[in-house]
Amino acid sequence: MKRSQYVVIGLGRFGSSLAKELINLGYEVLGIDKDEEAVDEMSDTLTHVVTADSTDEDVLRSLGIRNFDCAIVAIGDDIQASILTAILLKDIGVKTVVTKALSELHGKVLQKIGVDRVIFPERDMGIRVAHQLVSPNLLDYIELSNDYTIVELSVPKRLSGRCLKDLDPRAKYGCSVVAINKKHGVIIAPSAADMLEEQDVMVIIGTNDQIESFESEVINL
Incomplete structure (x- = not known):
């Protein structure tokens, strides 16, 4: 049976910790971040890592994002990028989209656009x-x-x-x-x-x- 494949977008403290644990559990993980330094730090840990802008639909499609079973949007402090990325992932056809929310209002917006699960790690x-x-x-x-x-x-x-x-x-x-x-x-x-x-x-x-x-x-x- 094929094991689920995950993509984690945003490799800050939360995203990198989550991605590492998925690797420890035996899953394949693609990590994406626009910060080259964050990507370099995870290059020896994750299955694949890419420096990319997740708000660019063409970039996401070129990475074959729709073939992943679950995408986790763990973008740190850019609410606009978080929401736009989640919308693109749903439009592209990713089976399950999980998104980190920075506030209750952010979470409500994510629910409105059809995100499968909203998480509030700090709260x-x-x-x-x-x-x-x-x-x-x-x-x-x-x-x-x-x-x-x-x-x-x-x-x-x-x-x-x-x-x-x-x-x-x-x-x-x-x-x-x-x-x-x-x-x-x-x-x-x-x-x-x-x-x-x-x-x-x-x-x-x-x-x-x-x-x-x-x-x-x-x-x-």
Whole structure:
């Protein structure tokens, strides 16, 4: 089965980090930036790198952009270039276009022009860090929507030796433990009989209110 091919446009801190991780995951990545220095820095890391203006439709077509499965527009601070690039990518026929937004208004414009996914790295990271600061057992926090969230909670010492049935998060709080990350591996869709140990990590999905209640009444007692 053919592996997906990605193009990352904009090789600043966010774009280069994302492109490197895609390479680490085994995918082919074309990197594009108008800054020759940024391109040179990534030349030994990515599958291909090109110095080019992504707002030039002829240039994008000459690079065979429409053949890529996903294009990520990670342009740093030029909102006009970001929007124009996203429009061209959609017009050319790239299957999936993901674009970094610099503000809520920028994000709304991107959604209006039909971008498949808008990401707010700075905003989202700020939210995650804030949640981690106020909750000592919270290891990670991902907002799925305005209502639903996935969190990772470490198991405190006092819950070691208890099984999920004892906590009964679904019946009592409405949230679900979808995985338990243990030292020897990950248990996906754990059963009520699965035992918890100190420093296990529970992956929990639910509404913000459900998870907050479970965390305050069970984890952070």
